[in-house]
Amino acid sequence: MLKFVTSNAIQISESAIQKKYQKEVDKIQRQMMSSTLPGLEKLGWVNIIDYYSNQQLLAMKKKAQQWKKQNLKYVLVIGIGGSYLGVRAAIEMVQGSIGFGHHKFIYIHNMSSSYIYDVIKKIGKNKFSIIVISKSGTTIEPAVTFRIFKEIMCKNFGKEYCQKMIVAITDSCSGTLHKLAKANKWTMFYIPDDIGGRYSTLTPVGMFPMVLAGLDPLEVLKGAKKALDDTKTFSLKSNSAFLYACYRHYFHVVKKLQIENFIVYDPSLTMIGEQWKQLFGESEGKSHKAMYPTVSLFTTDLHALGQYLQQGTRNFCETTLWVDEPRKDFKLSINDNTDGLKYLDKKTLNYINEQAFKGTVLAHTKNGKTNNLIIHITRCDSYHYGYLYIWLCRAAMMSGYLLKINPFDQPGVEAYKTNMFSLLKRK
Secondary structure (H helix, E strand, O other), X not given: OEEEEOOOOOOOOHHHHHHHHHHHHHHHHHHHHOOXXXXXXXXXXXXXXXXXXXXXXHHHHHHHHHHHOOOOOEEEEEOOHHHOHHHHHHHHHHXXXXXXXXXXXXXXXOOOHHHHHHHHHHHOOOOXXXXXXXXXXXXXXXXXXXXXXHHHHHHHHOHHHHHHHXXXXXXXXXXXXXXXXXXXXXXXXXXXXXXXXXXXXXOHHXXXXXXXXXXXXXXXXXXXXXXXXXXXXXOOOOOHHHHHHHHHHHHHHHOOOOEEEEEEOOHHHHHHHHHHHHHHHHHHOOOOOOOEEEEEEOOHHHHOOHHHHHHOOOOEEEEEEEEEEOOOOOEOOOOOOOOOOHHHOOOEHHHHHHHXXXXXXXXXXXXXXXXXXEEEEEEOOXXXXXXXXXXXXXXXXXXHHHOOOOOOOOHHHHHHHHXXXXXXXXX
């Protein structure tokens, strides 16, 4: 399960946070119930369990089985932002960052000509399939790269192959991608209208690739349901997601901290950090408010940023994600002391990593005077991904409302698009 630990938040106690923020959280509850807060039309994700019928899950499983029979070498997941981060975060959390699933997933999430060339070279003449994710079909990054790889697929394997090996995850009734999929008879799965990008991972946006990768969709939804149930209450004594949001608000608004560093100790959790970064960055970063979210992989980054984090400018707080039971572990067997490591004999590698985690928290809080919140999850499986994701969504929602902003829109991202299209002379 998930446990939220606040004992290393050195500037304020949990009881003090509860006392300071409970009235404001209650006010937000009343505003939600009276529908006076912005963005409530995008709360469909809190009812995600009701979205799925047995037929929908069976359709995804059936398509995944069809692809598995084709001996595909690669699956290209084409999307950007919330259309790709959650997919990758879930798969890598459960299966590892190196990748041991049935297929090799390649994520197309940018327009770097060098990167796209490298992917084209890597897939060569091998069989591959495409999952293209875009609600409108007009977002330029997936639109351009999808066109490139669709043409390669059709040239190498023919139109009939493309009909079977392309899945479009898009709007249910309109948009460029929907029209293309319908005209070309590609399989479609739909994104609900009341769920926005970064909150859409448990829709087919994330669920179909998860099913294809071998994750258990029922366990993902079971974990999500448990998190939704656990975070229904607005009591800060019982809702740790809202408590996390209140701590973040306190650090930023009261203590004037400008950065939150999200720390993981396993490379397979790096994309969880990236998903966290998008959730809070896009949900909160408006009206010149909010902390800047950044991600660190320890102990790796302790050898790059450790000095700064210990003695640099005190304008940040830290949130650490720790997994109590690793996917795999092994015990060291050291019979001699030629390398000075005899003291580690019969200790597990995870135990050593855990002492690094504990030692770092102690150094950063006691010596570095940095607030450190800790999120413990039991293990990295489908259930815990579902739970963690919904828990973070709940926290991001409350964080936005505490800052008195809409946590479900992202108007600022249109600025670069407007300038880009102007430079490209789009008519």
